[in-house]
Each structure stands twice: as C-alpha cells, then as structure tokens.
Amino acid sequence: SREWHLLSRPVGWPAPENFALVEAPLPEPGEGQVLVRNEYLSVDPYMRGRMSAAKSYVAPYELNRPMQGGAVGEVVASRAVGISVGDHVLHFGGWREYAAVDARHAVTVDPEAAPLSTYLGVLGMTGLTAYAGLLRTASFKEGDIVFVSGAAGAVGSQVGQLAKLKGASRVIGSAGSDEKVKLLLEEYGFDAAFNYKEGPVSEQLRAAAPDGIDVYFDNVGGDHLEAAIGSLNRGGRIAICGMISVYNNTEPAPGPRNLARLIQTRGRIEGFLVGDHYDLQPQFVREVGPWVRSGELKYRETVVEGVEHTLDAFLGVLRGENTGKMIVKL
Ligand code: NDP
Numbered sequence: 001s002r003e004w005h006l007l008s009r010p011v012g013w014p015a016p017e018n019f020a021l022v023e024a025p026l027p028e029p030g031e032g033q034v035l036v037r038n039e040y041l042s043v044d045p046y047m048r049g050r051m052s053a054a055k056s057y058v059a060p061y062e063l064n065r066p067m068q069g070g071a072v073g074e075v076v077a078s079r080a081v082g083i084s085v086g087d088h089v090l091h092f093g094g095w096r097e098y099a100a101v102d103a104r105h106a107v108t109v110d111p112e113a114a115p116l117s118t119y120l121g122v123l124g125m126t127g128l129t130a131y132a133g134l135l136r137t138a139s140f141k142e143g144d145i146v147f148v149s150g151a152a153g154a155v156g157s158q159v160g161q162l163a164k165l166k167g168a169s170r171v172i173g174s175a176g177s178d179e180k181v182k183l184l185l186e187e188y189g190f191d192a193a194f195n196y197k198e199g200p201v202s203e204q205l206r207a208a209a210p211d212g213i214d215v216y217f218d219n220v221g222g223d224h225l226e227a228a229i230g231s232l233n234r235g236g237r238i239a240i241c242g243m244i245s246v247y248n249n250t251e252p253a254p255g256p257r258n259l260a261r262l263i264q265t266r267g268r269i270e271g272f273l274v275g276d277h278y279d280l281q282p283q284f285v286r287e288v289g290p291w292v293r294s295g296e297l298k299y300r301e302t303v304v305e306g307v308e309h310t311l312d313a314f315l316g317v318l319r320g321e322n323t324g325k326m327i328v329k330l
Helices: 125-137 154-165 178-186 201-208 222-230 261-265 274-294 307-319
Strands: 002-006 019-023 033-042 071-078 088-091 098-102 107-109 145-148 170-175 192-195 213-218 232-240 268-271 301-305 325-329
Touching: 002 307, 019 307, 033 088, 071 098, 088 098, 125 154, 125 213, 125 232, 125 274, 145 154, 154 170, 154 213, 170 178, 170 201, 178 192, 192 201, 201 222, 213 222, 222 232, 222 261, 232 261, 301 307, 307 325
Parallel strands: 145 170, 145 213, 170 192, 213 232, 232 268, 301 325
Antiparallel strands: 002 019, 033 071, 033 098, 033 325, 071 088, 088 107
C-alpha cells in the first residue's frame, strides 16, 4: 500500500523533494479499528500549514510518517462494532491507499444518497465552512451585498450561491481566470465577478459594487482584504476564512492600510475555524442537501486520478488549477 510522507519542511513553495510516495505493508487494523481502501482523497489549502513546524490549530505533519487528510473509502476489514465490511466511511487517513482508522473517528456515509466525493466537498468540510462562515461568523442577513474571494473554489463557490439562495441583494465574486469569472456569472448566478489578476482589486471591486458591500467572505487575504475594507458599508462584517495568498510567504505580509475605516463603518472582522461549528452539520445537511440534489446549488469538482498524483493535486490547489473542490480519485 502506497502512502505519502513528508521528508522535510518546505520553505516557501513546497517542492517535490520535500515529499516521497512510500511503499508500506498493508496496515493491520487493531481492536476498535477498521481497514479502509480509500477511493477519494481530499487535498486542501490548510495542509500547507501542517507542513510547517509552527504550532497551529492542527499539529504539524510528522516527518517520515504518513501524511493525513480527509478521505472516503470502503471498509475491507473490521474489528469495530457498528461498522461492517462493505460500508463506506469518511475519515482522516488520507494521502494513502489503505488506512487503519479508529471507528470512533470514522463517519459512515451513504453512497446511494450522494456521490462519495461530495462528502469531502459540497456536502462535507468545505460546504460546512461556507455555511458556518457566511451564516454564523458573517451574520449574513437577507438583503446583504456579499463579496467573496476565491469564488470559483470549493468554499467560495458555495458561499456565493448560498448567499443568493438566502436572499442577498447582490453577490460579487473574484477569481483568477476569465474562464472562472464566466462560470461565476453564467452558472453560479453571481451578479458581478472579476479577474483579480487583471487590475487592482480595489478598483475592480468598486466598479462591481457601486453601493459598497455588507459582507466580505475572505479566502485570500492581502490586497483583497484591504479592498473589501475600503468598500465596506456601515455595520459591515468580514469573515476571515483563509488567506491563501500568504500561505507560501517566507516573510509576514503587510497588513491592510485602511483599518481605520472600521471605526466609521462600525465594521467587524472575525476569523473562524470550521472545526468549531460542527453543531451546525445536521442543519447544514438538511438545508443544503436538497439544494444540491435539485441542482439549485451547483458544484464542480476537479478530479485528479491516482495516488501518485496527490502531491500534484495539492500543489494545483495553491496554483489555482482547480475549479470547485480538488479531489484525488484512486
Ligand atoms: P479552493 O477550492 O478555493 O482552492 C484554492 C483557490 O485559491 C485556488 O483555486 C485559486 O483560485 C485561489 N488562489 C490561490 N492563490 C491565490 C492568490 N495568491 N490570490 C488569490 N487567490 C488565490 O480551496 P478551498 O475552497 O478548500 O479553501 C478556500 C479558502 O478557505 C482557503 O484559504 C482555505 O485555507 C480556507 N479554509 C478555511 C477553513 C476554516 O475552517 N477557516 C476550512 C476550509 C478552508 P484562483 O484561480 O481564483 O486564483
């Protein structure tokens, strides 16, 4: 069974020599564990943080050990009560072909109810991130004007569509290619969208949101955040979900220069972690599941095939090669 190991900690952009795909014996499930043959692996921007040694909200990846991440697969051996051979589970033993996982850390999922990959994306972690960040952290309310960056990605595309479905008066998105911008406007129903590589974000945002914005859902940081503060209306709320523009920086990035605007607008900036909002999971699935099934909420996945391409898929996310959730299919 093949598994990815981190050999050394990347400085700046991760390089292939920081990693190795290692052949290891098939794991033996212990008491209370199941052996899972992974079918879909998740690669996510937060994994860049785990490659560094710095303490964060999840422990750094250990060197020369299998890396971890979200995965869905079929149980091929079980030494646990309540999970049988043939069941499908969502678990954290990703970046590898087979994983022995504690049954209490595995969630049974139904391949008949939804395609297995969606438990990693639109109905999974990134979906809940969009839901919790927009509704709870940004206190979204009907009539709000909403701006979201990384808008063609897994989280961002769901934020924009959720805002529309819940009565936003205008939804604006930014993304890194004209093709993605077209998708936002023509398929996801955004009212306005722009390519952030084509000109200053502040100018493009002002043109796209002439009446300002009430909510900014930040996936990117940097000049996007400064632009959003510049366009913020009175009582505006900014949810800090991610800052992908700085994840590979070796020096701290400069902060927004216009924070004083929060005084006149009484604006609020608040970060959040999806892990703190799993109490919303049942409500999220109840509300969003039917929209996904009916096609009112659309989603894309970029699927890369083969465990040997997991690293390419991860690097692809950092480079913007994905539209919607990046998935590795084994
Ligand atoms: P995405 O599917 O959005 O993929 C990342 C996207 O980021 C790329 O496709 C790329 O799109 C864009 N990007 C890369 N570099 C830059 C840059 N320098 N400036 C602007 N955009 C860039 O990933 P996710 O949906 O999984 O995650 C989105 C964000 O949410 C990330 O910041 C992630 O860390 C964060 N997150 C936070 C969670 C939390 O609990 N707080 C949970 C899950 C995710 P493009 O072509 O448009 O540049």
